[in-house]
Amino acid sequence: MSAAAAQKRRRDGLGRLCFGLHLGIMVFIVAGWAIPLSGVLLLYLAFLPAVVVQWQFNKNSCVLNNLESLIRTGRWRDPGNAEEGAWLLGLVRSVLRVEMKPPQMDVFIYAVMALFWGLGLNHLLRG
Secondary structure, eight states, rough: OHHHHHHHHHHOOOHHHHHHHHHHHHHHHHGGGOOOOHHHHHHHHHHHHHHHHHHTTTOOOOHHHHHHHHHHHSSSSSSSOOTTTTTTHHIIIIIIIOOOHHHHHHHHHHHHHHHHHHHHHHHHHHH
């Protein structure tokens, strides 16, 4: 199945749950730096590097996608899952209408993560 066809298929309950978790995590990454609680900001400052390290160790694939693949297929990786390792790429494509190659996406992701981490640290220090 092509990536375009896979994206157009309807999500089942597990797919919706995983998508919702991804979306919730994305919202926390994008907006967590603005939460005015030092405990949450400390969690945020630890969470962002943990996400980046997880991507690097997991070959640019998210553990959530891998868990979905494991539940569906019994394997950690599923070549038939178009979102595995490309969830953010698909989001950028559909929301920003920008087509990026994986190396460009890596630079974009890590720059954005560094920006948000810096905003979180600044917010924590300025308390």
